[in-house]
Amino acid sequence: MDPAPQYRIDPAGLPGDTARTLFEAWVLDLSRERFGNPGWGTGGDGEGPTFTVGDQEGDHFVLRWTGLDISIVASTGIESDIVQSILESASARVAARDTGTPVIYSVEMKLTGLDFNSGAAHFIRVLGDQVHIEGSRRLGDEILLDFEEGRLSDTPVQGLLLAPPSKVQVTIFAPGPGPSEWSQRNVAGCAEVVAAICAFATGRPVEYQVPQFPAKDTYAERAVARRHSPEIMGLARDFVSLDVVGDLPMRGGLDAVLRVRGALLAYHAALKQTTPDVAVMLFVTAIESLIAPHPEWGKDKVTTRFIKSLIDLCPYAVDALLAHDNVEQAFEYRKRGKVNRQRQDLVNRIYQMRSTPTHTGLALSATGMAILGTPSSMRVALLSDLARAAILSFIRAPRSSVIGHPMIDQSTDRQMTYKHLPMLTTVVDPRHAAGQYVFSIPHS
Incomplete structure (x- = not known):
């Protein structure tokens, strides 16, 4: 022809x-x-x-x-x-940005326990971070989470040191139309973010495999029947909704969604690290993804922006860190001066501990029981608390940093951190195509 x-x-x-x-x-x-x-x-x-x-x-x-x-x-x-x-x-x-009828996929995710041989760097963190969840939860109308039930029914809660390994069956309504490379890309990206959200909610790394085929018809029919059920609660951490699929886009637009996505992925990666230095880098990266501006001027005043913006974002978490008995040992510094100086010195020290290994290399990583009570293990625990608080604060109130902006912040002495300005991106309707593929398709 x-x-x-x-x-x-x-x-x-x-x-x-x-x-x-x-x-x-x-x-x-x-x-x-x-x-x-x-x-x-x-x-x-x-x-x-x-x-x-x-x-x-x-x-x-x-x-x-x-x-x-x-x-x-x-x-x-x-x-x-x-x-x-x-x-x-x-x-x-x-x-028309029409994505058609969603394609339903099922993904089994495993919430792993602590491996003392390879993950002892997280022992102190896990003791204060782990959360056990049972029953059904949701993330908007696109994701259903069925956490394994009955894991604690035969186990005394008192005296339980570590939460038991468990599973969560994830149902994803991936944008269609029909099974294709498009739906496969979407379910792969969505599953990665859902795993990070589950890890954030429970304080434990999550393992899974991306499904290659849609769910069977009988499973899909049950999922459609449950999709809008008011009986299924949302997923939260520390009383803050983790529905970054449905709620967050309406409050902060696409920019806020992408920042939280980056922060959650970095946080989950930190939970998997066996080297404390790398975990520290990733926890700080999770915080910085919420703060760093995307334009070229974002390269200016990086340290100043990190210090002032983090203190503005979650001052209560910074103060809690300052009040911790092991803060000086964990971060290898001495508190001096009044509260304002102590806050700035601590956050500056945290940023230094993220930057130093990138220039000088990693320190030795002890394994097994040898690392349980070290400053490195404590540092990982304290930074996970700080990163979690920063992410939750941002989810509650998305914002944009203007520190370093050439037309706004022209003086290094100006006390300027975040400004609650209109977001520069269009607010995304989660029912629209942009709201559905935002987690799975890379953006420039």
Whole structure:
């Protein structure tokens, strides 16, 4: 057949690769309506990437991408006007940011216990951080969490040192339309963030495998019936909702969601670290992701911004850290002066302990029982408390730092930390496409 005219895909503000993947998902879904359950595959040649729908040995058509332009390069057994109709309809869906009916996936996640051989650096942290959850919870209308029940029924709560390992069955309503690379990307990204949220809520690392196929029909039917059930409570930590899928976008917009996402992922990574120095770096990274501006001027006054912004964000947590009996030993410094100086000195010291290993290398990491009572283990515990408090404070009240802004903060002596300014990003409706894929598709 003669090559069809090129079609220009309107990304509707989506990143190019995101728009292309959503377009391919719609092409595949619309083809299912016409041809049953066609196969599909991606490839490429010297002229660009290709997308094939159908049986390569039978009826099929092949599309070629050039940026956001797409053309029909082959069609066997399928009339060209049918292919063009599918492309036009798919393009219209992308332009409208229509993600179709969600695809339901099931993911089993494991809340791991403390490994004394490899994770003893977290022993002190776990004693004060662990939370055991049983029963059903939700994160918006997109995620259902069924925490394993009965783990404490035969175990005396008094005297229980460590929470028992348990599981959580996660149901994800991934943006559709239909099973595709688009839905697979979304469920993979969403599962990563849900695991971080569960780790944050329980104080324990989470292990899981990304599902390769949607849930079976019977499971999906039960999930749809439960999706909006008012009997399922939300998930919280320290009485703060962790619904960063539904609630947070309405309060802080896309910028706040991406900051919290980065903070949660860094926090979860810290919980998995066996080297105290690396855990410290990641806890501080979790805090900094809430603070650091994205424009070029964000590179200025980094230390000043960290000190002032963190104290403004959660002063009660900084003061609690100052009042801890082991704060000087853990952070290897001496308190001097009045409260304001002590706050600044402590936060400055924390930032130094994050930066020093990146320039001088990591310190030795003891293993087994040898590390249980060391300053390194205490440092990990105290910083996890501080990072958790910072994240929860930001979730309650998203904000933007203006320290270092060339037109606002022109003096290093000005006492300026956060300003509650209108967010520079559009508030995202969680029912809209942008609210659904925000956790799973990388943004520039």
